[in-house]
Amino acid sequence: MRRYQDRLYHAIYRVVDNAEDALDVVQESFLNAYQSLNSFKGDAEFFTWLYRIAFNAAISLKRKRRPALRLEWDQDNRTGLEPMDDSAYSSPASQLERTEDEAVLQAALNRLSPEHRVVLVLKDLEGQKYEDIAEVLNVPIGTIRSRLHRARVELRDLLMEESGE
Amino acid sequence: MNEGGTGVMLPAHLLELLTASVDGELSAAERRLLDKTLRDSEEARVAHGQMLSASRRVRQLPAPSLGDDFAAHIMQTINDRAMMPTPLPMPRRRSTLDLQRLLPWVSMATAAGVILMVGLFALAYFMQAEKQIADASKKAGAPEQDSSPVAREVARVAKPAPERTQKSDPVAKPPVKEPEAVDVNVATKQPEPAEVLAIPPRMLGLDNVIATPSLPDAEPFKVVGVSLPVLLPLRDLDEAYPRKTTRNELKKNEVVRIDLFCKDGIKASEAVQALLKARGLSVTVDATMQDRIRKKTRSDLMVYTDALSADEIASLLEQLGGDDKKLEAKKSGDGQFDKFMLAPFHPSDLAELAKLLGIPANQVKLPKPKVGVPADPRKPLDSITAGQLALNLPKGGSKVGEKIALIVPYGLAGFQPQNSREIKSFLEKRGERRPNTVPMMLVLRSLN
Secondary structure: HHHHHHHHHHHHHHOOOOOOHHHHHHHHHHHHHHHOOOOOOOOHHHHHHHHHHHHHHHHHHHHHHHEEEHHHHHHHOOOOOOOOOOOHHHHHHHHHOOOOHHHHHHHHOOOHHHHHHHHHHHHHHOOOOOHHHHHOOOOOOHHHHHHHHHHHHHHHHHHHHHHOO | OOOOOOEEEEEEOHHHHHHHHHHOOOOHHEEEEEEEHHHHEEEHHHHHHHHHHHHHHHHOOOOOOOOHHHHHHHHHHHHHHOOOOOOOOOOOOOOOOOHHHHHHHHHHHHHHHHHHHHHHHHHHHHHHHHHHHHHHHHHHHHHHHHOOHHHHHHHHOOHHHHHOOOOOOOOOOOOOOOOOOOOHHHHHOOOHHHHHHHHHOOOHHHHHOOOOOOOOOOOOOOOOOOOEEEEEEEHHHHHHHHHHHHHHHHOOOEEEEEEEOOOOOOHHHHHHHHHHHHHOOEEEOOOOHHHHHHOOEEEEEEEEOOOHHHHHHHHHHHHHHHHHHHHHOOOOOOOOOOEEEEEEOHHHHHHHHHOOOOOOHOOOOOOOOOOOOOOOOOOOHHHHHHHHHHHHOOOOOOOOOOOEEEEEEEEOOOOOHOOHHHHHHHHHHHOOOOOOOOOOOEEEOOOO
């Protein structure tokens, strides 16, 4: 458990952007993994199996926290409703603890959809390959590639927007 | 087709190429295309740099830590909730009526049942038959009282053997027109009556089957001695067993064929000639063979003589082997002879001998059998014809007892013995065979 806890927590934290939520997700993931230990067939790495549990939980959490009125993406004019969850991003105290760069980047990540955020975290933060990400999220590799492409373009645009370019 | 409205305007496929590059998931071809795109397009270079920068910034995000007590907290939670790994659902039990699995067993059980039934029926049948036979045997003293086929047959078999098996007895050998079923074993073995009753024949239904006439008395089997080829080293003839074997084999045949393997037929023939001359034989060498000897042309040859007895032939071979052994002992490699094969004379050998001597096959006449000696049809044909050929070889008849030998090429293509004056001379010189002499066909075969 100690072997995986910090790495998993970091990844989940970047997805949910809330320390307590991340802690809850990781804790519940470990408990679920323990309870479902008999169903672990050993055909995948344990870490991959644990990640699958944790990221599914994180995505579910982020979907719950989204406001019901999700406006359509307005490429030309941001609606002002972003970010759409009540994560620590919106907490002034937490915001102060971060460096400016981290805050800008996390704000951009928070504006991505949970699916895009997750693939970006798994790719850049965890350095996993398409195949591994596909196995964690249980989706085809082509979907991972497509999601990553959209996530990168979107993140780049968001960062450019933040920097005023 | 552009994506990222606030960024550079690039075709979608180039943007995908750029993102795949940032992901580090490019193939070689895609890598080449990317390099070309980056060289050619300023917009692509800018977009690529922006994506790389964003990726790098994500990787450099600080990693928070959970602390050492997290694991303990999880374990405490597990204990508090009394959590246990959820057992997997039990696999579905296979139906007890799995026909696929049962099919082989059903087949085997059926087969075993059939075999058992057949065995039981057979046992019951034979027990019933034995019972009937035993009952009939008891009534054998009053044969007319029981007219069943079993009883009649037992009564007939129970009669004294001589009355049943005498050839002149019409009862034992009924006319062919009225065949009667007779147990061959009973008819031929002539057992004692008590023995017949002890082992009763199978007689049930004899009246209903097509009977066969009695078989004639079969002669008992005879043990026939089979002669097998003997292959022995010539130099070993100084030892008891090879010498004895050779002498016995030589005495068995009316015509002797010896295949003697040697290094060089020409040199070997010189040794054979020397020994023959030492035994008082005059050796005639065919002109073709003389020419080959003179030129020392490697060849096989045949030595033929009918002036030696079996013992003399054996002695000749023994001396030949002894001399060769001495030569070999003196200097390794000087020995000429290897092994010899002494095989029973075969009709094909006769044909070959006739061919080598240039005698047309139609001139080989079979002599009449000796008077007073009955012809034995069981005697192998070749053992007769061997002697007949030897006797029928053309003879001059001038000198009785003249000891001569002939050397001709063996297996030489184009050799025409009928044109050979030496062979003709040999045949003319041949007189009557001395008693106990055996025609010998000694083939010297060069190895390699």
